[in-house]
Amino acid sequence: MSVSDxxxxxxxxxxxxxxxxxxxxxxxxxxxxVFPKTPDGRSMEQMMGFVPYSSCVTPSSSEREDFSQxxxxxxxxxxxxxxxxxxxxxxxxxxxQRRERNNIAVRKSRDKARRRVQMTQQRALQLQDENQRLQxxxxxxxxxxxxxxxxxxxxxxxAREQDTAGEDVC
Amino acid sequence: MSVSDxxxxxxxxxxxxxxxxxxxxxxxxxxxxVFPKTPDGRSMEQMMGFVPYSSCVTPSSSEREDFSQxxxxxxxxxxxxxxxxxxxxxxxxxxxQRRERNNIAVRKSRDKARRRVQMTQQRALQLQDENQRLQxxxxxxxxxxxxxxxxxxxxxxxAREQDTAGEDVC
DNA sequence: AACCATTGCGCAATGG
DNA sequence: GCCATTGCGCAATGGT
Numbered sequence: 001m002s003v004s005d006x007x008x009x010x011x012x013x014x015x016x017x018x019x020x021x022x023x024x025x026x027x028x029x030x031x032x033x034v035f036p037k038t039p040d041g042r043s044m045e046q047m048m049g050f051v052p053y054s055s056c057v058t059p060s061s062s063e064r065e066d067f068s069q070x071x072x073x074x075x076x077x078x079x080x081x082x083x084x085x086x087x088x089x090x091x092x093x094x095x096x097q098r099r100e101r102n103n104i105a106v107r108k109s110r111d112k113a114r115r116r117v118q119m120t121q122q123r124a125l126q127l128q129d130e131n132q133r134l135q136x137x138x139x140x141x142x143x144x145x146x147x148x149x150x151x152x153x154x155x156x157x158x159a160r161e162q163d164t165a166g167e168d169v170c
Numbered sequence: 171m172s173v174s175d176x177x178x179x180x181x182x183x184x185x186x187x188x189x190x191x192x193x194x195x196x197x198x199x200x201x202x203x204v205f206p207k208t209p210d211g212r213s214m215e216q217m218m219g220f221v222p223y224s225s226c227v228t229p230s231s232s233e234r235e236d237f238s239q240x241x242x243x244x245x246x247x248x249x250x251x252x253x254x255x256x257x258x259x260x261x262x263x264x265x266x267q268r269r270e271r272n273n274i275a276v277r278k279s280r281d282k283a284r285r286r287v288q289m290t291q292q293r294a295l296q297l298q299d300e301n302q303r304l305q306x307x308x309x310x311x312x313x314x315x316x317x318x319x320x321x322x323x324x325x326x327x328x329a330r331e332q333d334t335a336g337e338d339v340c
Numbered sequence: 341a342a343c344c345a346t347t348g349c350g351c352a353a354t355g356g
Numbered sequence: 357g358c359c360a361t362t363g364c365g366c367a368a369t370g371g372t
Contacts, residue, residue: 109347131297131304268358273351276350280348
């Protein structure tokens with residue numbers, strides 16, 4: 001019904017198995033997997049031959065639909081047979097709540113960062129304008145100083161002439 | 171051996187099954203899953219009851235290790251029974267190569283963005299300094315103009331006094 | 341211990 | 357088809 005009729009999306013159930021070591025994790029349905037990176041910073045997925053899951057495409061414009069019939073209440077408890085201290089609370093509700101809160105925090109933080117960057121750019125532009133204005137002001141004042149100095153030197157000359165003229169008179 | 175001895179990491183193999191519609195994808199080992207979002211922008215995973223996979227933890231400082239024994243060469247071909255045009259090339263090699271190239275491009279792009287931001291910040295600071303210098307310069311020039319004007323007015327007074335004195339003499 | 345904030349990273353969509 | 361950019365979620369980590 002509602003699931004398969006939105007063309008681009010498909011709902012997928014899957015199981016996990018792992019192959020290694022500390023088998024304390026119960027089966028989990030993965031949403032995001034992170035594999036160890038090789039020291040050179042390259043991914044290891046290739047070595048692993050893992051093929052990422054990719055058919056659960058985000059429906060770009062999704063209508064609200066009822067998926068309740070698909071909701072499997074998760075295992076929740078996840079007993080840990082070995083006495084190992086259990087992973088904080090990976091499975092289910094608690095985990096999802098933390099994830100969701102973090103996603104919100106991430107969005108918030110990134111918006112903040114974006115705004116900060118924009119402000120910085122804007123400030124740089126403003127400062128550049130201001131700078132140009134100040135330089136023009138300086139140019140103007142410099143000319144004024146030059147003019148005054150020149151005028152003063154003229155006055156000096158005139159005064160000296162007058163002095164010598166006065167001496168002649170007397 | 172090499173896998174399980176780095177405490178925080180574990181290697182996990184898993185299979186996917188999906189439940190819906192266009193079943194043309196073969197089993198995939200997912201690395202990153204994106205589920206459709208509800209129209210309010212919130213995640214739908216919760217409704218689905220999916221529990222994300224989370225025990226494949228990134229070993230913060232990984233040594234180079236041999237995972238070749240775990241590499242399952244992926245199904246690769248993925249025949250499409252129905253005459254549907256196949257998804258560009260989801261499965262395997264081709265896909266992984268594109269992903270890897272994109273990951274590289276992403277890192278590159280983000281480094282570039284980071285550098286750009288840093289440059290902008292630095293430029294803003296430089297402009298701020300420059301600005302302060304210019305303002306001081308302006309202050310200095312303004313004082314100079316004031317002094318010259320004051321001096322000039324004094325000279326005017328002196329000259330006028332001398333003029334009147336000269337008249338007295340003659 | 342519990343939270344939020346920040347950051348690096350991979351995936352997918354999209355732009356050029 | 358390819359690379360560049362961008363939004364997004366996950367997990368690690370930093371700060372309280």
